[in-house]
Amino acid sequence: MAKLKYRPINLGRWLVWGGTALVMIILPLILTAGFTLTLLSQIGVGIIFALSYNMLLGQGGMLSFGHAVYSGLGAYFTVHALNLISQGAFHFPVTLAPIIGGLAGATFGVIFGYVTTKKAGTTFAMISLGIGEMVFACSLMFAGFFGGEAGVSTNRVMGQSFLGITYGPSIQVYYLIVGWALVCMAAMYAWTQTPLGRMANAVRDNPERAEFVGYDTHMVRFLTLVLSGFFAGIAGGLSCINYEIVTAENVGAAASGGVLIATFIGGAGFFFGPIIGTIVFFTMVTAVGAMTKAWLFYLGLLFLIMVLYAPGGFASLILMHVPVIKARLMRRLLLPYAAALVTGAVLMAGLVSVVEMTYHFSLEAGTAPGMKLFGFAFNVTSATPWTVAVGLLIGGFVISRFAWAAVGRAWADIVHILQDRAVV
Amino acid sequence: MSTAIELRGVTKRFGNTEIIRGVDLAVPRGERHAIIGPNGAGKSTLFNLISGRYPLSHGDILLNGESVSGLKPFQINRKGLSRSFQVTNIFQRMSVFENIRCAVLWTLGYKYSFWHRLGGLKDANLHAEEVMESIGLKARRDTPAGVLSYAEQRALEIGVTIAGGAEVILLDEPTAGMSRTETSDAVELIRKVSQGKTLIMVEHDMGVVFDLADKISVLVYGEVIASDVPDNIRGNKAVQEAYLGTEAH
Ligand SMILES: Nc1ncnc2c1ncn2[C@@H]1O[C@H](COP(=O)(O)OP(=O)(O)O)[C@@H](O)[C@H]1O
Numbered sequence: 095m096a097k098l099k100y101r102p103i104n105l106g107r108w109l110v111w112g113g114t115a116l117v118m119i120i121l122p123l124i125l126t127a128g129f130t131l132t133l134l135s136q137i138g139v140g141i142i143f144a145l146s147y148n149m150l151l152g153q154g155g156m157l158s159f160g161h162a163v164y165s166g167l168g169a170y171f172t173v174h175a176l177n178l179i180s181q182g183a184f185h186f187p188v189t190l191a192p193i194i195g196g197l198a199g200a201t202f203g204v205i206f207g208y209v210t211t212k213k214a215g216t217t218f219a220m221i222s223l224g225i226g227e228m229v230f231a232c233s234l235m236f237a238g239f240f241g242g243e244a245g246v247s248t249n250r251v252m253g254q255s256f257l258g259i260t261y262g263p264s265i266q267v268y269y270l271i272v273g274w275a276l277v278c279m280a281a282m283y284a285w286t287q288t289p290l291g292r293m294a295n296a297v298r299d300n301p302e303r304a305e306f307v308g309y310d311t312h313m314v315r316f317l318t319l320v321l322s323g324f325f326a327g328i329a330g331g332l333s334c335i336n337y338e339i340v341t342a343e344n345v346g347a348a349a350s351g352g353v354l355i356a357t358f359i360g361g362a363g364f365f366f367g368p369i370i371g372t373i374v375f376f377t378m379v380t381a382v383g384a385m386t387k388a389w390l391f392y393l394g395l396l397f398l399i400m401v402l403y404a405p406g407g408f409a410s411l412i413l414m415h416v417p418v419i420k421a422r423l424m425r426r427l428l429l430p431y432a433a434a435l436v437t438g439a440v441l442m443a444g445l446v447s448v449v450e451m452t453y454h455f456s457l458e459a460g461t462a463p464g465m466k467l468f469g470f471a472f473n474v475t476s477a478t479p480w481t482v483a484v485g486l487l488i489g490g491f492v493i494s495r496f497a498w499a500a501v502g503r504a505w506a507d508i509v510h511i512l513q514d515r516a517v518v
Numbered sequence: 519m520s521t522a523i524e525l526r527g528v529t530k531r532f533g534n535t536e537i538i539r540g541v542d543l544a545v546p547r548g549e550r551h552a553i554i555g556p557n558g559a560g561k562s563t564l565f566n567l568i569s570g571r572y573p574l575s576h577g578d579i580l581l582n583g584e585s586v587s588g589l590k591p592f593q594i595n596r597k598g599l600s601r602s603f604q605v606t607n608i609f610q611r612m613s614v615f616e617n618i619r620c621a622v623l624w625t626l627g628y629k630y631s632f633w634h635r636l637g638g639l640k641d642a643n644l645h646a647e648e649v650m651e652s653i654g655l656k657a658r659r660d661t662p663a664g665v666l667s668y669a670e671q672r673a674l675e676i677g678v679t680i681a682g683g684a685e686v687i688l689l690d691e692p693t694a695g696m697s698r699t700e701t702s703d704a705v706e707l708i709r710k711v712s713q714g715k716t717l718i719m720v721e722h723d724m725g726v727v728f729d730l731a732d733k734i735s736v737l738v739y740g741e742v743i744a745s746d747v748p749d750n751i752r753g754n755k756a757v758q759e760a761y762l763g764t765e766a767h
């Protein structure tokens with residue numbers, strides 16, 4: 095008889111979850127710059143949204159171009175519910191209001207999902223795009239519900255304060271988001287360890303065989319989508335409480351595209367990938383967005399580079415180093431990595447200069463030809479800065495190639511060593 | 519004895535070509551039945567029809583006396599019929615254990631549950647371990663199916679097929695491409711897992727066929743030209759000309 099080893103209490107897992115919770119709780123106490131709380135709240139909501147998206151993309155193999163439909167409609171239902179509650183139509187604690195968004199998201203998952211999940215692959219992707227456009231069009235047609243151009247506003251502060259919690263100060267909203275994010279993360283992780291979660295992987299990998307072991311692939315995809323819509327709706331409800339306004343943008347294509355990019359650059363193949371992706375995504379949007387008009391260009395570039403060179407996302411880039419560290423071979427990579435970093439910085443400096451100067455040239459050359467970049471002030475209509483910028487770009491590209499070749503060789507050596515050890 | 523599988527005038531056309539041309543066949547419960555015939559005779563197509571992968575053009579198929587034509591593969595599977603594939607068709611990225619556990623979840627009643635924790639499903643896990651042991655892949659428990667050797671993948675293909683405990687098992691060329699020792703291992707495995715069940719097997723290796731089968735049907739150009747006990751098939755003139763003869767050339 096086979097002996098089974100069960101580990102009901104997994105210390106490592108508790109450490110990871112406890113550590114995550116701790117970091118989320120103390121971060122706003124450490125980072126006190128004005129924008130960080132806004133950013134952290136955005137990341138918290140974004141993590142729920144991206145993880146719900148990855149139930150489709152990563153676990154279920156469904157590429158959706160319209161996931162904001164579920165979060166956005168969840169946000170709309172929450173905003174109307176909050177307004178009704180504050181008018182005294184019914185009693186409901188604001189703390190639990192995101193569940194209204196979740197139920198709305200799940201309900202629309204039932205309505206739209208039954209058709210969209212009949213087929214996977216391209217068909218699913220196309221229909222999700224169509225539904226996204228359809229719902230966005232509805233937001234213009236039904237101004238009563240969607241609030242037209244201005245959207246629908248609400249006030250999250252209502253009723254008596256409970257233990258001093260009013261959700262007036264942003265920090266209280268942040269901790270509300272943290273609480274929901276932790277619960278949702280745990281729930282979505284648990285889902286990957288259930289029969290439905292596992293069969294979603296099976297249907298993703300080999301739908302035909304799944305049917306021959308008794309599973310209706312349509313039903314597996316459908317239920318996955320409904321659950322994913324539920325968590326997306328919770329994210330929508332939280333964003334409604336956070337911003338106190340919901341507009342058509344919440345259901346729009348940009349929001350659907352954003353979650354796709356965040357999930358992908360983080361790594362759809364790993365549970366924690368979308369978490370990393372969301373952090374990188376919003377940090378970039380906020381930090382780079384504050385510095386330059388060209389932030390969307392850089393985001394697009396990052397996405398492009400990841401798709402081409404690291405399709406497993408940051409998560410796989412991190413995980414591929416685990417066996418190397420365990421085998422104590424990391425130091426073989428340090429020098430090549432340092433070289434890649436330095437040469438990459440030169441390349442980036444060239445690229446950023448060219449992009450920024452081009453932006454400045456095309457937008458403001460006539461009125462204000464002077465600009466400042468990396469601490470240097472210069473005139474964008476003169477030739478010298480262009481020569482330097484293009485020189486950095488080309489020079490950086492050439493030396494980067496050498497550095498990357500060295501990285502490649504170091505990795506080849508390491509793979510070789512690991513294989514040899516495995517044989518022994 | 520009652521009939522497990524019955525085919526009545528089963529016909530399949532792809533475009534204008536009739537690949538299966540009016541096959542009648544009845545396999546009693548508990549029988550080990552081999553289907554032989556030259557390449558392209560339509561043996562795999564016949565399995566695809568029985569298991570619901572393709573719709574029939576004409577005729578009817580009964581499983582335990584109940585018509586299953588027009589049903590989807592998962593519906594037929596839930597009625598107790600399971601099949602393997604000539605070209606290995608498993609969950610390549612999952613471990614051996616996960617492959618087999620996926621194949622037992624439905625029959626154990628976990629269906630679409632998202633309120634059970636897989637690690638806590640004692641029956642499913644124990645059963646998956648047992649199946650893994652019986653197909654000889656215990657040592658490969660956590661290996662991704664995609665990196666197994668060919669013979670191991672074929673064993674896993676059988677494991678996934680039988681794990682759900684189906685009463686009627688269809689195996690499509692389970693020993694194709696195996697060495698002699700691998701084949702004899704596979705024969706023992708098939709004998710063991712088909713104990714007390716109805717087995718229909720497409721097989722090219724005549725040694726395997728005469729060793730395992732209670733009865734043999736010969737399919738040539740989409741028609742069953744003979745269906746009898748092994749000794750009579752061996753002595754059948756038409757079969758020798760149409761099939762065994764050509765093999766010997
Ligand atoms: N999906 C299909 N579409 C068209 N023709 C097919 C299809 N499947 C099988 N065939 C044809 O049916 C014939 C029988 O194939 P098959 O059943 O695989 O033979 P066997 O398993 O006996 O070697 C072959 O000529 C094959 O080309």
Ligand SMILES: [Mg+2]
Pocket residue numbers: 561562563604
């Ligand atoms: Mg065949």
